[in-house]
Amino acid sequence: MTQDDGDLDGLVRKRIRALRVAQGWSLEELATRANVSQSTLSRIENGQRRLALDLLVTLARALDTSLDQLVETATDDVVTSPMIDATHGLMRWPVKGDPGMSVVRQRMTEPPPDNPARMRAHPGREWLVVLSGTAILMLGNRRFRVETNQAAEFPTMLPHAIGAEGGPCEILGIFDRDARRGHQRDSGGKSAGGDGESDGSRA
Numbered sequence: 001m002t003q004d005d006g007d008l009d010g011l012v013r014k015r016i017r018a019l020r021v022a023q024g025w026s027l028e029e030l031a032t033r034a035n036v037s038q039s040t041l042s043r044i045e046n047g048q049r050r051l052a053l054d055l056l057v058t059l060a061r062a063l064d065t066s067l068d069q070l071v072e073t074a075t076d077d078v079v080t081s082p083m084i085d086a087t088h089g090l091m092r093w094p095v096k097g098d099p100g101m102s103v104v105r106q107r108m109t110e111p112p113p114d115n116p117a118r119m120r121a122h123p124g125r126e127w128l129v130v131l132s133g134t135a136i137l138m139l140g141n142r143r144f145r146v147e148t149n150q151a152a153e154f155p156t157m158l159p160h161a162i163g164a165e166g167g168p169c170e171i172l173g174i175f176d177r178d179a180r181r182g183h184q185r186d187s188g189g190k191s192a193g194g195d196g197e198s199d200g201s202r203a
Helices: 005-022 027-034 038-045 053-062 067-071 177-187
Strands: 083-085 090-094 102-108 125-132 134-139 142-147 151-155 160-164 169-175
Touching: 005 038, 005 067, 027 038, 027 053, 038 053, 053 067, 102 160, 125 134, 125 142, 125 177, 134 151, 134 169, 142 151, 169 177
Parallel strands: none
Antiparallel strands: 083 090, 090 102, 102 169, 125 151, 125 169, 134 142, 134 160
16 A cells, blocks of 8 residues: 555644544644644644644654654555464464564463473563453462453463363463564464463463
8 A cells, every 4th residue: 555645644634633632632732732823733634734844743742652653654564364373273463563573362272281390481471361251371379360351461481371261262362572482482383372272271
């Protein structure tokens, strides 16, 4: 996808308004924060005033963003389809904003291992969201119950494992670069949430 100058101009104006509205600010409040007149800001949002670089810098600062983010056009990086790993029962999405991160969706049926020796530790950080069912997160000697629509975040240097409780559960896991590499080394590319539907729940 590409955008010409006219498209970019309109996109920036919409972005300014959307960021202002998201902050709950009126035209007057943003104008005060940016030290511009309310009429100037209104004409900028409505396309009636030219977008000057110095004014964009001022508005970006007032909106707590950067000029690069205000004018970026990388809409061709939108990801809509997962990569399917049928062998391990996983769907995986790359995170374009941070190529070191990945998102994995996984169905789990087994409880976490009873044997602490089967728990794994490695550099990194992980996040998980339970989409359905109930997951058990083991962190060292602690046991956490994570139910549907609940989330957990934990450092992976703690020995950890994830499994299901009371029936199958489905989780969405997000791994930073180090956590992803740790799981690739530990389980031959299997997800950090566990080893999949058929092989238990080592994390």
